[in-house]
Amino acid sequence: MERISSKQRSLRIPFRIRLEQRMFIPRWLPIASSLGAVVVALIIGGVILWASGGNPFRSYAHVVRAAFGNLGVFNDTLVKASPLIMIGLACAIAFRMRLWNIGAEGQFYAGAFGASAVVLAPILPPDTSIWIMLPTMMLAGFIAGALWGFVPGYLKAKLNVNEIITSLMMNYIAISWNNYWIFAHWNESGFQMSPTFPKSAWLPRLADYAQQIPLFSGYTLHLGILLSLLMVFVIWFILYRSRWGYEIRLIGDNPKAAQYAGINIVRNTVLVMMLSGGLAGLAGMIEITGVVHRFQEKISSGYGFTGIIIAWLAKLNPFAVILVSILFGGLILAGREIQPSGIPLMLQGIILFCIISSEVLVRYRIRIRRRGDV
Amino acid sequence: MDLIIILHAGVATGTVILFATLGELITERSGVMNLGVEGMMLLGAMAAFGIANSTGNAWLGLLVAMFAGGVLAILHGIVVIQFRADQVVSGLSLTFLGTGVSLVLGEGLSDAGGVALLPAFDIPLLSAIPVIGPIMFANQSILTYLSYLLVPMIWYYINRTRPGLHLRAVGEYPAAADALGINVFRQRYLYVFIGGMLCGLAGAALSLAISPGWFSDKTTAGLGWIAIGLVIFAQWNPIRAALGSFLFGALRRLILDIQGPMVLFGVLRNPFFYDPYLGFFLQMLPYAFTIIVLVIGSREAMRKRLGAPAALGIPYVRGERGA
Secondary structure, eight states, rough: OOOSOOOHHHHOOOOEEEEEESSOOTTTTHHHHHHHHHHHHHHHHHHHHHHTTOOOOHHHHHHHHHSSSSHHHHHHHHHHHHHHHHHHHHHHHHHHHHOOOOOHHHHHHHHHHHHHHHHHTTOOTTTHHHHHHHHHHHHHHHHHHHHHHHHHHHHHHOOOOOHHHHHHHHHHHHHHHHHHHHHOOOOOOOOSBOOOGGGGGOOOBBBTTTTGGGGTTTOOOOOOOOOHHHHHHHHHHHHSSSSHHHHHHHHHHHHHHHHHOOOHHHHHHHHHHHHHHHHHHHHHHHHHIIIIIISSSSOOOOHHHHHHHHHHHHTTTTTHHHHHHHHHHHEEEEETTTTSSSSHHHHHHHHHHHHHHHHHHHHEEEEEETTTTT | OOOOHHHHHHHHHHHHHHHHHHHHHHHTTTTTOOTTTTHHHHHHHHHHHHHHHHSSSSHHHHHHHHHHHHHHHHHHIIIIIIOOOHHHHHHHHHHHHHHHHHHTTTTTGGOOOOOOOOOOOTTTGGGGTTIIIIIIIEEEEEHHHHHHHHHHHHHHHHHHHHHHHHHHHHHHHHHEEEEETTTTTHHHHHHHHHHHHHHHHHHHHIIIISSOOOGGGGGGHHHHHHHHHHHHTTOOOOOHHHHHHHHHHHHHHHHHHHHTTTETTTTTEEEHHHHHGGHHHHHHHHHHHHHHHHHHHHHHHHHHOOOOOOTOOOOOOOOGGGG
């Protein structure tokens, strides 16, 4: 076992901290440690807020009120959560195989491009039935995202190129690619955005049914949330109920054993990166067709990166992704009005830090012993 | 479009990438991967600019930036060395944290007026050398000259000195290093800290010398990630890191300059002049180039059977005997 550091040893503090691997992990412990980590993160964030002249209590109260205070804002939180669930899943399935896809942001942009191209290129005329239009856009968004994921996946599988950096570089490329089409071809009389999509390219929203059900009036929640929840089941099924999922998990846990078992790691690397990219692309599609309704710049407030944190906080569990996404959807929604603007990002960083630090409590038992004891 | 000007600017911008690349290189040589370069650079850039703005002393800003980068890196160190957490995730969260804290503390800094900057000057005699002189030794920042010294120093330190040997041992075979009485944990903390300081220095070079100012998260625009990619291209060798960094700097300047003239090379009708939207494709180049450079680096590593420090990314757990 280790000493905490020899510097402390030379100070002769009278106790020693040892980490002992746990043989048995109680079921409640991971959840408790995650919750504890979030609480600690909020406290640390509060101290930084206070130190930079803000009022942490008022900021946090504002977040809760502006994200969960009433049905209207909760509706907005769920709208934010819809793409986040999809991206959280995208990251979770890649991370489960220990593939570090941090290019979900770019895949999101690529998906938005693919979906928009159906309307703007145009691949389908604007009077196409919604039953054909939306599925085509979904497919196009998924394929565009999957292609964006294919590049780092293929390079990783065939040439052993670090996928972290390639997938991240693809983010910048996607943003420039989208900007080219927005500025050069698909803008509307000089504005840096495309014309609004025809109604057949809008995901149905609750408010669209207000005439039949007056209760829905004013709620912008769109079909994207159902698509995301559906994908949660699909990914859960793939991961835990299918042969493919077993292969993914085995490669993630023990690549050597997977190789001896005859599992094709090269093919799985490419396929999982493509599935991950496709899911992120689908997130771009639902954001474009559910909220923005046109092709424009800056459609993501760092969703791709938030997805990484969501996946980790959810311990890569597809169902937990739903809950965590709703919380982060609220944080992003409320965070837009908080000044300075970096606070949500800072909080996300602190939360992720606390989560991974807390994992030591799950994996190891911490023993504090007096010096001289064995 | 003048080749001398492009290369001159390339060396200047390259300085920033170089400091960050060297920082990551040293950290990785000790067996720790820190993906938080972008966050540490941003924090350094913000701290340097903020301090220079409020105290009027650029050197103080530089020192604070280095310290801030180092402290942020130590957070990563605690989490991955002590708590044995995943280095990739910890590095990512360092990026978020560094970026977020920089945005929070740097609020309003972008409107700051003139601040004290680090000096740029000619080196007598050397600047008179044809071609190389005007590129490398004329009107460059003092930090660029510092980087010329730093590269051979770090190379010599890693490859020819006893502490450098310890650094390599800890990164390649920590158990053996431990058996020789080298304190693996202390070594790794040390080089994580030094790496962070160099990333902070890179940030300070950006905001106080090369492209002065604080432009929130657009200040670094992915330079930190490019630096991490360059470490792999450089095969963990400081001299190759310098080459890659300056090349990248030149590429960034070329992208700006190529859109200027109507005619390229005296004959070619410049498409980037007539269709400015093609500039978006030029903007992709540094990132596409990073991918290409990574592919080259990885192929070479596979062919020559050399590559990353063997213990890179693996937490060191001491055996029972050490307790």
